Amino acid sequence: MRKRVGNLPAERTSFVDRRQECVDVRQSLSSARMVTLTGVGGVGKTRLALRVAAQLGRSYRDGGWLVELAEVHDDDLVVHTVAQTLGIQDWSARGVEHVLADYVRDKEILVVLDNCEQVLDGCVKACAVLLDAAPELRILATSRQPLDVYGEHVVVVSTLPVPDGHPDGADAGNSVRLFAERASAAGFQPAAADGDAVAQLCRELDGIPLAIELAAARTRFLSVDELLARIGDRFQLLAGNRSALPRHQTLRATMDWSYELCSAEERLLWSRMSVFAGGVDLAAAEDVCGGSGLGAEAVLELMAALVDKSILTREPGPAGTTRYRLLATVREYGRSLLADDERTQLRKRHRDHYLALAERGAREWFGPDQLVWRARISAEHDNLRAALEFCATQPGQVQEGLRLAGALWFYWTACGLIAEGRKWLDRLLALDTTPTAPRATALWVCSWLASHQGDLERGRATAEGCSAVAEHLKDAGLAAFGLHLRGVDAMAEGHLEEASSLTTRAWSYHRTHPKITSPMVMSLVQSGLVACLRGETDRATAYAQECLQLTAKAGELWTRSWGLVVRGLASWMRGDADDAVVHLRASIGIKTRFNDLFGLGMAAEVLAWSHVSRGEHARAARLFGVLDRLWQLVGVPLMGAQQLLEYRSGAERRARAALGESTFGKLVAETANLSILEGLAAAIREKPQPPDAIRQPQRGPLTRREYQVAEAIAQGLSNKEIAARLVISQRTAEAHVEHILTKLDFGSRTQVAAWIAGRHEAAT
Incomplete structure (x- = not known):
């Protein structure tokens, strides 16, 4: 992997000569640490800023970074947006401002803040954090008015010169x-x-x-x-x-x-499309904008017409989809055409669409399409923010907001948005204390986020709040989530017997549910972690294997990666570091696909300890270099659990003693300045294997044909379907299945599926 040195977009169209303006801005940046381009909307401030940033980007060691603020309307979210753009996962309970300051402290970087005018206070705060922390950092901002930051240099961007009777003049x-x-x-x-x-x-x-x-x-x-x-x-x-x-x-x-220039229907769609923040796909446009004089079946053709008229812009979406966007100025014009009551009704429909999307994502997360859902929900980040903001600011909408924020648990946790999720949940929970099911769900999700931030007091309070509401509603399912999250906090606080009782009771209820979800299985994972810390490694391994079997059957990845962490930790604790390395590397391979930074930290920690146990101290030192940087971003190493922190200290002491301080420091430095993924790749890289060894999992005791049948079982095929695929009789397929179960000493097809998944992970 190559180190990222910025995210400046490539120019899609030619840049009409603003040679002198570029010179003026570059000169300003050479003498001032912050330059703001001001001017009328549509004058080309963003384009000029990006051209100058592209010209100067190479002179900054850590590159130029574009922070787009057009869709941010909450001042408190500006620092979050800057941190996310720079690749910082905002998990820290100590505040994103502190995490951002620590991250940029030694950076030579050019930050372009685009469209600051609607969040001036937030931009002032973000600029203060950046400029105070990093002496080699420069800011280039665009805004319709100056930010009034101390030390700011303002450059007014004029319109293009127009012909005055001499159209051949160079400037005109x-x-x-x-x-x-x-x-x-x-x-x-x-x-x-x-x-x-x-x-x-x-x-x-x-x-x-x-x-x-x-x-x-x-x-x-x-x-x-x-x-x-x-x-x-x-x-x-x-x-x-x-x-x-x-x-x-x-x-x-x-x-x-x-x-x-637009028809009546095109005008109507234009105004209704203005309710969306950022991009939108066709399905959302049809759902929200159709009806009341505009047939849903006509939306596609009308959108095509608006694209032709340059009202809508077309851009690629996740997984080969297409998204559409109104430029900010065009969108604001469309909004001005809506009456207040019409705008409110559209915002309700917009909220309902994204609430349904989030709840569907939560239902389907425990399945084979997790990466698809991650991409899809990430693409809707601005619209989700807009929907949550509507719920938080409109009378009578808070309960729906709690539903939405609670349904997005998988986005907040698995996709690295802990701090933002916590912000929305805390805000909404404070607005309506009615003991409802949406409130109970929001409470346990908030507890989950707070505990991962190390805010154990808030985690325990919200978990207990969930239990209280569940008791009021007599809802056993919500009560089980309350037990689970109370157990998480008990584990972090070192109350292991209490944690074991709470998490196992939660799983004993969840496992009987007809539709198991990832948060339910995470109570099983938590039981495994607690068992490890209590020294009950056999019990922990059994919990991990149950998790791996469930996830293999469902084709699920993210929860599976946590089961592999438990399996790896249990193996390390009983002295089998070789087995631990296999499972932990498989977990890291999955977690990198989700950008699950906290999970990567947990897996990489135990992997480093395992390398120390195997005498591979150099590899462990490189991992410690990655982890030192990773935990700065997360904020709380290992959830603050004292027992895990002691394991970390012991492993690091052994590696230092074996290598010597000088060598240990050099090895740590090799990965400390790389990106997290680059550092992990460098730390765990093995010698190249023969291609066949990489591509082909080991078949164990099975024949080639039996292994083909086992793979078909893992894909959920019946004996009849296996026979059709392999062009054999159903009786022969049934015989193969019996032979497989006998050879592997398994009692179910689910165990075969888990065995196949493990083989593929080991091969990878």
């Missing part, structure tokens, strides 16, 4: 050149005879790049003369609106003109 030609290039991309080649009309059009548009680009896109349907006639009439109409600022008059004129 920039607006004409922009129109010509964008019109050409739309399939229209301006002729020499169009020169005067194009120059007049650019003058009428005041040289605003966004307006010029929208006009150029319309050349698919209208000639330049027709555009000029329409634009002239519209500007004349708006010129009488003297109460508005000039820049608002101009931008409004551009949007009004685009609006006039």
